[in-house]
Amino acid sequence: MPLLWIVIAVLVLGTIGYVLGRRRAMASAEGDARSLHSLPNYYGLNVLLFAVVPALLVLSVWLLVQPVVIQRQVVNMIPDTAAQSAGELSLVMSDVRRVADGLDRAVELGALSREDARTIRTEFTNVRDRLASIGVALGDEVSSDVLRAAQRYRVLKTTGTIAMDAVVLLLAAIGLGYAYARTHKELRARNVVERAVLSLLILASTIAILTTVGIVLSMIIETRDFFRLYPWQQxxxxxxxxxxxxxxxxxxxxxxxxxxxxxxxxxxxxxxxxxxxxxxxxxxxxxxxxxxxxxxxxxxxxxxxxxxxxxxxxxxxxxxxxxxxxxxxxxxxxxxxxxxxxxxxxxxxxxxxxxxxxxxxxxxxxxxxxxxxxxxxxxxxxxxxxxxxxxxxxxxxxxxxxxxxxxxxxxxxxxxxxxxxxxxxxxxxxxxxxxxxxxxxxxxxxxxxxxxxxxxxxxxxxxxxxxxxxxxxxxxxxxxxxxxxx
Amino acid sequence: MNDMRVLERAVDNQDLKIAARDVDVYYGTTHAIKSVNVEILDKTVTAFIGPSGCGKSTFLRCLNRMNDTIDICRVTGDILLDNEDIYDAKVDPVQLRAKVGMVFQKPNPFPKSIYDNVAYGPRIHGLSRNKAELDEIVEKSLRRAALWDEAKDRLDQPGTGLSGGQQQRLCIARAVATGPEVLLMDEPCSALDPIATAQVEELIDELRERFSVVIVTHSMQQAARVSQKTAFFHLGELVEYGDTSQIFTNPQDSRTESYITGRIG
Structure with a gap:
């Protein structure tokens, strides 16, 4: 599922939670908003926050961590000699990613079946030509190691994404259910919302400060490189x-x-x-x-x-x-x-x-x-x-x-x-x-x-x-x- | 009202200092002062009393043309200081204010040293020929304001560092230093504690020897304690004006009686 869809799905869950939470709060007060602790909107927002916030947090962390984990798994498949001949391991890895993307595209266009994409071998097929025919240009002949790494990369990425979708949606559902179950006229929903507003404000100012720190750090690193090449006294x-x-x-x-x-x-x-x-x-x-x-x-x-x-x-x-x-x-x-x-x-x-x-x-x-x-x-x-x-x-x-x-x-x-x-x-x-x-x-x-x-x-x-x-x-x-x- | 002892202080001077004839004041379209006639005597303390918003402060500010600094304020009628109309075109309001000093409700020392606060007026009006003379004026003014003993060792420290009561006495010393003939005081004790108030009241009584003092106050006890003449303002009109003892013991107007007995205000 593309990223946008999963975000939309979570937001839809949140909206449903809002409506449900509000309704449940009103029901627990027997329709009299005055006997609620907070205004009805706050109960809705409370459920919405519980559904959306943890799910989206996990989603963003997952998106940051997944590529690192996959890369570490795939790197083991590249022999040291291949890395040395290409000069840099990172260059080999970018080759792997390019081949993997090419295979994705080939499957999408129907040039390769899913099965073929998973099993083709350089020994039997000229992968470079096959990919070039659908518009994916590769600089070099694809080596057997790189192809195998690319296939492994694809498998890991697919599994990872499916797992991510499942975890995020599950989390949103759990959050929704938990907050919905807790919704009662005594619940201090406006205090929860107040804390959410506070964290939003803190988040905004943290980003502003971290940006400044980041700018200074990047300047310091480049400046250090300069002073390695040129004496500071001069x-x-x-x-x-x-x-x-x-x-x-x-x-x-x-x-x-x-x-x-x-x-x-x-x-x-x-x-x-x-x-x-x-x-x-x-x-x-x-x-x-x-x-x-x-x-x-x-x-x-x-x-x-x-x-x-x-x-x-x-x-x-x-x-x-x-x-x-x-x-x-x-x-x-x-x-x-x-x-x-x-x-x-x-x-x-x-x-x-x-x-x-x-x-x-x-x-x-x-x-x-x-x-x-x-x-x-x-x-x-x-x-x-x-x-x-x-x-x-x-x-x-x-x-x-x-x-x-x-x-x-x-x-x-x-x-x-x-x-x-x-x-x-x-x-x-x-x-x-x-x-x-x-x-x-x-x-x-x-x-x-x-x-x-x-x-x-x-x-x-x-x-x-x-x-x-x-x-x-x-x-x-x-x-x-x-x-x-x- | 038991504490409202009216001191038997005869008005020992009958020289006219300020005479106001048919004074009207407008703020934009608001008619703030309505046809006020009053005669203020020299070397006398005159108190203006009345409920909030009755125009007593506005009238006081007419006496040294402080209302000139407010754009929308318009004054008609005559105010004579020593038989000269202070609203005449040939009168310089800046010179007038040197002659008619003013002390405000909130102590407002300048962010300068105590010495410079007091020396401010003499310096801008060129009242001293040298440093020694200026020193003398500063010392005399501080003594007259009963602040010399507390301030003599810290003349170079900022005036804003003094306590509220000391600050107000510093403002009085500052006003006295220019050698005014009349001293206007706009609720000078309303921001002070009872002890500081007592000190300032004592001071006002001493200042009477040299100046004509006009004081606006919300406290009828204070008016009774410090003044010889009292004017009662109500809704922009001067209701009654007379000797303090007469106003407080035998008011002629029913509104005055209502006010001093606490029924209006």
Whole structure:
């Protein structure tokens, strides 16, 4: 039975259980829902959960375990010599699976009878030709061992699947029967459902956390491979970035890190004052009607795709900076520059700073404003001396979040600042960042055993460590702020 | 009502400080204050009493134009401070609030040190020429608010770290430091325990020597204890205004009598 069917069957059982459970609960209360412990729906859901959850759990575990078990059984049938000649045991095993799938397909199309599929031998039949005639291409002549292993594989798989179907359906039926038998007006069905909801929530958050852990682990493993091929001192302290796929590359982190820090710094110089001042205006001065229009307008900036910002940098800001600043000042002739990327990234970050700061300024208690106005302070004195100091931790948190957003930005940098790794103080010079180089090292034909490709993971992990640190710092500061005012 | 001892405190001053003539206040379309006339004397404690929502706090906030910060609030009529209309276009509300200080219901110290809290007003109004003078103003204000002995060793610690009663006295010191002529208090003791309340009440009596104090209170006992003049508000109207002893012993209006004997409110 295909997988989808068995799932549907279990769900149908569950639905039947729902109806039965509800009905039985109502019957035990003699039709009066008020004498039930829980609402009638809960009794139905209780039976449904008992029918569906254990069955589906067993199903998913079985699906994970069965291939491993079968593989272990079949591997014994492959002689060591075959494995050695093919180079890797895994290659032989994939051959076995391909032949087995081919036999399945042959049976399905009627080219082989079930009996034949189980008994054909290489000694009597050219399996490769037979399979090729129905469209299953095999790279190599099928050896007798592989064919026999494939036949064994098929048998095990069929038995396993039948056993699985039986066990899952039986379990669903048992769960249904058990919960149905327990259904009575005294049963605390809503508590059971409550626990099911709790486990669902825990499951969801566990998956989210495990994903993060998985991402970090995969980065760490690849990075370890990189450091086996390339000395870490040269990576962390190298001042040259000259990757060459013929070997002998210099993969120093410093120029990329410098570009990242420089561009992010310019972006913050642009976004923090603009964002903060507009937040102060919106929170303290603007009328509520203006605010309800202006705040969403600023937040639209956050919705523009970064590639569009990149285009803006490439065709507008870059040439403008070159023509009016860089060339008259004699500082360079490149339209791709740190200043271009920094300014455009700063515009992108304005809503991050302003929106969060606005919320934080609004969270400062009105009583502090009244106290200050009551002493004869003006609005700007109140903002400068009372509101901003009170909101400062939250604003710092907002700025740090904007920073980690800027550090991770790629598209604006590619189009605005170019892709040349360089260590320079001149803001009108093309430079590049860590993220751009990660993209650069992994696009095109890459050989994942060379340090030139693997360095991307080391760069990614470094970046991850930096932004993680900033986010933790931001969270810490924001939390401290919350404790003060709630 | 046995504890409602009305102290025999004569009103020893008849100088007019604030005069309100036909004041009406609207919040949007709500008519919150209806044609109120009241005369507040200098160096006197005046209490505003009345049930919740009767407009006494709203009226108090008119006296230093704190209602200006509320968009939908509209005030008509004349309020004269020393015979000058405070709603006149040439009056700067910021300067006015330095002259008419305010203490709020909930203690609201700034998240700054005790010293900076008190020095806040003098600094923004430029009341001191140097650090020594500022130190002197801070000490004098804290002494006047009866907080100096408790706070002198911890002036650099945050004002938010004080207890509720101390915080309220800090707010009073902060208001006193700008050298106001009138001090408005909006239920200054409603968030305080009885001991802190007693301290603040004692303080109010001392402040009378220098300022005109207007206090809004829910507690009739408190009004009787600290004030010389009492105004009773009901549904936005000023029902009765007179000497505290007269209001509490011989009210002229039946509504006043109902309120102080606990039948309305």
């Amino acid at each position: 990576f962390f302290f190298g001042t040259q970035w000259i990757p060459s796929f013929e070997g002998g590359s210099e993969l120093g982190l410093i120029p990329l890190l410098w570009g990242t820090i420089y561009i992010t710094f310019i972006a913050l110089v642009v976004s923090v004052p603009l964002g903060l001042f507009s937040a102060v205006y919106l929170a303290e001065y603007a009328s509520s009607r203006l605010r309800s229009v202006a705040k969403p307008m600023i937040e639209i900036l956050a919705g523009i795709p970064t590639i569009v910002y990149g285009l803006f940098a490439l065709i507008t800001v870059g040439p403008m900076l070159r023509d009016y600043f860089a060339q008259p000042l004699g500082l360079g002739t490149s339209s791709a520059s740190v200043a271009t990327a920094g300014i455009v990234m700063g515009i992108m970050l304005i809503p991050f700073v302003s929106s969060l700061s606005d919320d934080i300024i609004n969270a400062v208690p009105q009583s502090l404003r009244d106290g200050s106005y009551g002493l004869g302070a003006t609005k700007s004195e109140t903002v400068k001396q009372v509101i901003l100091p009170a909101a400062l931790p939250g604003i710092v948190g907002a700025v740090l979040l904007a920073t980690s957003r800027g550090i991770g930005e790629t598209m604006i940098v590619v189009l605005g600042a170019g892709a040349a790794a360089r260590l320079s103080l001149n803001p009108f010079e093309a430079m590049t960042t860590v993220t751009v180089k990660i993209v650069g090292q992994l696009t095109g034909d890459t050989d994942f055993s060379s340090p030139e490709a693997l360095v991307a993971f080391a760069l990614g992990l470094t970046l991850f460590a930096i932004t993680l640190g900033l986010n933790v710092l931001a969270l810490f500061i924001v939390r401290k702020y919350r404790e003060e005012y709630e």
